[in-house]
Amino acid sequence: MTDELERDLRAANPLxxxxxxxxxxxxxxxxxxxxxxAPVVAIESAPRKRSPLGWVLAGAAALVxxxxxxxxxxxxxxxxxxxxxxxxAVPIDATLSEVxxxxxxxxxxxxxxxxxxxxxxxxxxxxxxxxDEESTTFFVQPQLVHLxxxxxxxxxxxxxxxxVRWGDPVSADGMAEPGELLSHYDFDxxxxxxxxxxxxxxxxxxxxxxxxxxxxPEYDDDTDTMLYFSSLRDIRGFWPLTGPQxxxxxxxxxxxxxxxxxxEVTDRVGRTGVAIVTxxxxxxxxxxxxxxxxxxxxxxxLYLGGIxxxxxxxxxMGYTAWEAAG
Amino acid sequence: MSDGSTRAPRRSHDERAAAFAVVYRxxxxxxxxxxxxxxxxxxxxxDAAAEVFRIAWQKFPDGAGATLPWLYGVVRxxxxxxxxxxxxxxxxxxxxxxxxxxxxxxxDPRGFEVRLALxxxxxxxxxxxxxxxxxxxxxxxxxxxxxxxVTSVWMRLTRAREALKKHLDRTATAGTISGAxxxx
Numbered sequence: 001m002t003d004e005l006e007r008d009l010r011a012a013n014p015l016x017x018x019x020x021x022x023x024x025x026x027x028x029x030x031x032x033x034x035x036x037x038a039p040v041v042a043i044e045s046a047p048r049k050r051s052p053l054g055w056v057l058a059g060a061a062a063l064v065x066x067x068x069x070x071x072x073x074x075x076x077x078x079x080x081x082x083x084x085x086x087x088x089a090v091p092i093d094a095t096l097s098e099v100x101x102x103x104x105x106x107x108x109x110x111x112x113x114x115x116x117x118x119x120x121x122x123x124x125x126x127x128x129x130x131x132d133e134e135s136t137t138f139f140v141q142p143q144l145v146h147l148x149x150x151x152x153x154x155x156x157x158x159x160x161x162x163x164v165r166w167g168d169p170v171s172a173d174g175m176a177e178p179g180e181l182l183s184h185y186d187f188d189x190x191x192x193x194x195x196x197x198x199x200x201x202x203x204x205x206x207x208x209x210x211x212x213x214x215x216x217p218e219y220d221d222d223t224d225t226m227l228y229f230s231s232l233r234d235i236r237g238f239w240p241l242t243g244p245q246x247x248x249x250x251x252x253x254x255x256x257x258x259x260x261x262x263x264e265v266t267d268r269v270g271r272t273g274v275a276i277v278t279x280x281x282x283x284x285x286x287x288x289x290x291x292x293x294x295x296x297x298x299x300x301x302l303y304l305g306g307i308x309x310x311x312x313x314x315x316x317m318g319y320t321a322w323e324a325a326g
Numbered sequence: 327m328s329d330g331s332t333r334a335p336r337r338s339h340d341e342r343a344a345a346f347a348v349v350y351r352x353x354x355x356x357x358x359x360x361x362x363x364x365x366x367x368x369x370x371x372x373d374a375a376a377e378v379f380r381i382a383w384q385k386f387p388d389g390a391g392a393t394l395p396w397l398y399g400v401v402r403x404x405x406x407x408x409x410x411x412x413x414x415x416x417x418x419x420x421x422x423x424x425x426x427x428x429x430x431x432x433x434d435p436r437g438f439e440v441r442l443a444l445x446x447x448x449x450x451x452x453x454x455x456x457x458x459x460x461x462x463x464x465x466x467x468x469x470x471x472x473x474x475x476v477t478s479v480w481m482r483l484t485r486a487r488e489a490l491k492k493h494l495d496r497t498a499t500a501g502t503i504s505g506a507x508x509x510x
Contacts (some may be wrong), residue, residue, distance in 0.1 A: 004492055009459040012440035016368050017359040019462045023351060027358070031350050036379075039387035088393045115339045282484065 061294035084140055084166055084299055084316040086302065088285065089263030096261040097254060099274055099291075104250040107294025110243025112203070114320040118239060120147040123162060123269060140166040142268075143182060150240075153198075154192040159171045165268070169203075183313050208252035211235075225256045225278040229285040233299045236322055244293040253287075264284065267298040269321045297321065342388040349389030350379055353397055359461050360398070374404050395471045422499045443493035451486035458483060 023031070092099060125142040142162035147154030161176035175184060202211050212231040213219045219227065232249055235241075241249065253259060253276060262275035265288060272290040286303040289295065300319035357378050362371035378400045380394040444452050457463045463471070469479045 005362065005487060005494075006459060008436065008440050008494075009455060009490075012434075012437040012444075013460045014437070014441070015359055015460060016363050017355065017362045017371065019356045021355045021358075023354060026372060029356055031347060032356075034350070034376075034380055034383045037383070039342075039384050068473075098415055098424065282480070 009018070038057050049256055070187055080301075085269070086289075086316060087262070087265040087275060087300070088267050091263045092274065094261075096259060096276070098128075099196060099261055100250050100254045100276075103274065103289055103291055103294035104247040106252060107243045110245035110246075110293060112242045112244040117148075118149055120237065120240060120281065121145070122147075122237070122320050123323075124320045125165075125318050127267075140164065141176065141178075141262065142248075147237075149187070154187050154190055156184065156186045157168060173322075197238050201235055202244045203238055203248040205248060205251035205255050208232075208248050209255070224280055225258045226280050226283060226285050228252075229278055229287060230301075232287065232296065233285075233320065236296045236299075237320070240322075240324075242296070246296070249296070250289070250294055267321055268300070271297050273297045273319075279304065295324065328330060333393070337394065345390075346383060346387060346389040346465070349392050353392075353394065354379065356394075356461060356463075357397055360401055361405065363456060363460060364401070374401070375402050393470075394467055437499055439494065440490075443497060446493050447486065447489055449484070451489055454483055454486045470509045498504055 013135070044127065044212060070261060096104075106261045122145050123142045124145055125140050141164045144160045145157065146159075146163045147157045152154040159181055159182045161178050161180045163178045197215055199211075200210055212228060216227070217232065217288075232253075235249075239245070256278070259276060259278050262277045266272055271290070272289075274291045276287045276289065278285055282304050284304055286300050286302070287296060288298045288300075290297050298321035301317045303314050303317050304312040354375060358371055358375040360375040362368055365371050365374060381400050381404070382397065383391070400418045410455070421492060444455065447455070454468065457468050457471070458465075463481045465483070471477070
């Protein structure tokens, strides 16, 4: 559905080029020229290299929650679909500050050795919903992501299809065979693996604030807590936090506004943890921590509704669950 | 979208060329659009887009690694080189990418108002609106290019729209007050 602001924005576009344009005669000629020239890279004899930035697409599915929504028509009325159930929380008889302090103390008592070079295993799921006039299907098939990177910033990331956890795929369309290799990206050249957070995480609240802002220069004191939560999730995507680092992250959360204690939950892979949440008008981000170690176990994002032109029913949009380090 | 996600067998030149042509046809119009937005000139944009794909051909002859985020990164480099070549200062770069577009199509008053309001936004907000509504990128594509979770893109887009609306409302209010003063 297009609103007035969107119509105005599109009408104000002064560009002559459009994404949907067919190729011009000049563009066709350029393509012919390019293909007639010899590429410098002799890939027949060289090991296959992946672009560092090519990793971003894999990372979008692997290290963060990506959401792909296929909606056949934005004018289609919002469909009622089976949604991934929200986490069922049991209230905890303590305040947010008390729980954060307890987990921070537990974490800080754990080992603090940090080395460059990491192995990260996680299960990630993204919402893939098809809505049309005839039918709506919904199922959750997570991806199992194995990331290894070394101190010279080489490594690889490999993704396999997981078991369908929720829903009922009525056909094999869009469903991968569990265990099937979905992607493999190599970063063979030293320096080619590009972690967003390339240095080891700090172990204090202020250190985390500076660490996140260094990677996101546009963040300031007015930045939504939601975005800081997202950054914590992204950091965990690259680093299995040591005890002191996990304590620093928890201490940082204690300084943020708009954070609530949801309660004790069982995350998507069956582990018990403490759920901490923050929300905007449209989304809620949940971080689940191991109460005894302070480690971030998993995260998930819920869409609460309310975004104009986003004709998707409220519900869980995706999650990431990290295996314990080691 | 070609994501190069599977291990490809070795290919002949013709097979690679065919694969590269698919990537070229998929992304060329978008790359041309983003080049035009940044350079403000169609002919210069065509030169820049051609250069982007020449680089892609040298780097990824089978097109497999020429993902949208990678191509977008090359656009930035190529456009930056063009700025340096033509001696534009950094401040003028920003003008060309944002404020410079305000002057376009002066015979369209509403469009002028919208572009003027866009120019008053923070660069990150403006960029997000340009990517979404002028370059017609999907949120998932924007997220991949900016390396953000797609939910963050939605949130930022919502805020950018709100900021733009405020500027437009302010412009409309100012126009009303100004008109009343003239009538008085």
